[in-house]
Amino acid sequence: MKLYFKYMSILLKSQMQYRASFWLLSIGQFFVPFSVFAGLYFLFERFGSIRGWSFFEVALCFGVINMAFSITECFVRGFDIFSNLVVSGDFDRVLLRPRSTFIQVLGSQFEFTRLGRLLQGVIVLVWAAVNLSIRWTVFKIITLILMIISGIFIFTGIFVLAATLCFWTIQGIEVANIFTYGGKEISQYPLNIYKKWITRFFTFIIPFGCVNYLPLMYLLDRTQYNYHFYMLTPLIGILFIIPCLGVWEMGVKHYRSTGS
Amino acid sequence: MPQIEVSGIYKTFKVARRSSGLRQAVKSLFYREYDTVEALKDVSFTVDTGEIVGYIGPNGAGKSTTIKIISGILVPDRGKCTILGRVPWKERISHVRNIGVVFGQRTQLWWDVPVIDSYELLRDIYKIPRREYMNNLDLLVDTLDLKGIINTPVRQLSLGQRMRCELGASLLHSPGILFLDEPTIGLDAESKIAVRQFIKTINREKNVTVILTTHDMSDIEALANRILLIGNGRIVYDGNLNDLKGRFSTHKTIIINFREYNSPIDDKTLGIPGVSIVSCSQEKLTLRVDGNGILLTDIISRLSNIVDIVDISVESQPIDELIVKLYREYVI
8 A cells, every 4th residue: 555655656746747737637627527517407407307316416426426436537547548558568567576466557557637527526516415405414424435435446346347358459448438438427327217227237237326326315315214225335336346356367367378 | 506497488379360451350350360379499498596698589589488488477388487496477476576677678667757766666666675775776876877867857868878777776676687688779889888887797796697688799798608599489509609609600810910021922822721811912911710720820920931910810700690690500
């Protein structure tokens, strides 16, 4: 963990070498999802609600997912652009160092400018939280934080899977974007508004349901029973990272036997 | 006991067959044909502590593959390999802690920050104790003359300066073995000499085993007491450089300068079999000596009866020519 922060500090220094570019990108990143959010706003202004979800309820979901996604993009960027490492042959260097491949790839790149986007997620989240008539309790706040953490783990898992694909094919990386960016777009809304199979896929295969729909039911007091279960669903989402790491190890093994 | 033991290593790669044309390109999305390339065939050798071994061979002969296997990046198809008592691909982490690797064509330093920051990060990656780190750093800064450049970002360094920093980076954790993959590629004469000098020093003072691959035969001449030649995935020669010269060099050239002498010298006046005259002027004679049995003193004493010798130079066949000949001999 200490090493991870060392990596972070050296890359922050690197990015600060290009200061103007850093600030412009950060500001840009703040405004990018703004247009998406504006779209959301006008949608609700026209239709009022989607399947019984009000604007602020969806905005809460939007805020959680965007915060999780921007944190992931910032700190797990190494896996996001992992194909570069394979193409340039620098992954060999990773294998020559006495640390796990996971921590090294994680530390190979940070995208601090994504924190601009994080700020926007925070604003939307707070705005929604204040406008919803939720009786905030300690448990609810814990659940909300767990939702964000769980989201980070799930996005990290997807990034790791996408990166693993690079060991077999570089061209296939576009397919992986369906799950990273596509997953993000879809999970900005409560999952039960979609067709059954999409809901199922994003609950049981990639457990986004554990981040938005299920715990959201608890936050909004829509659960009749078993609310402890709904509260803890984000923890299940976190477990998603485990099989992803297993697949990653398989990928590394494949790379070491083929060298490409 | 040898430090590096490699025996019977085989490695094959599957290479996707590329074909031209749009139809073929579309087809290759769904189905690909593969060619099998045998990169290494029964490669065996041992290296003792403190040796400097030059690992040479034409492009694509299997040098990089060998280096990748013994440094723990690649897993071979079969064969055994023990380095410092460990199997590189089975115990990757403890293995790489004891080796240093420099790729001449790639950097291991962080591009945008001062060299010293990269070194500090490497200290954490390798978990080098503070004291050992400081000692090594002092030694490296001294011997590689890094004082003036250690606070400069890597991207602003010249290739020669960068290579010195790369060498430093690979030795911070006091490895017992150093793999150098074309360490002098693209360097100017001065930097080349500095790099060679450093490799010699570190080998002598810290008893670091060095395996280096290169296409520059003067590197080998300056550094390696032993060469391994690989061609078509097989080790075809393993021995020292002088033996190689003895076996393959066919002739020497002798150039003799003398005081002006007017009557021409021909093969008959010289009268030594195996020595022939390449050119002759009034002040200079160029001889070709075939084979190794001829004594230089015979030639000189014969000539000194005829002319007043001013200067003599002996040129062996350039080592590059030897290597080309060697490649041809083994059809690689």
